[in-house]
Amino acid sequence: EHDSDDDSYEVLDLTEYARRHHWWNRVFGRNSGPIVEKYSVATQIVMGGVTGWCAGFLFQKVGKLAATAVGGGFLLLQIASHSGYVQVDWKRVEKDVNKAKKQLKRRANKAAPEINTLIEESTEFLKQNIVVSSGFVGGFLLGLAS
Secondary structure (H helix, E strand, O other): OOOOOOOOOOOOOOOHHHHHHHHHHHOOOOOOHHHHHHHHHHHHHHHHHHHHHHHHHHHHHHHHHHHHHEEEEEHHHHEEEHOOOOOOOOHHHHHHHHHHHHHHHHHHHHHHHHHHHHHHHHHHHHHHHHHHHHHHHHHHHHHHHH
């Protein structure tokens, strides 16, 4: 008898692994949120997957519609401009775009602390509901692909 690499494997006890690796314990440990206590893992994955698929499918459809509307409007504007129906003052457009950039930078600097707080809260929610979140992401990607 000889031991081949294909026949040997190691059994990993996840509870012991979680005790030894603190990051794992923080993500999947006792403080993993209220949804974990209410539903089984399979139910959480299915719920997250279905809602993710629906969101991804709608995102795909709305995205296509928005891209078609913007692209079609731009095409019609270009045709009208080249045909002489519309005259575009490009210097004024450039001035307005630069003004909008400055306003956007000012608003972005004011909103930075609020955005950081939102990111921290979202990260905490994802940690507390890791199973549902994983199912949602998988379903969302499948919804985009369908």
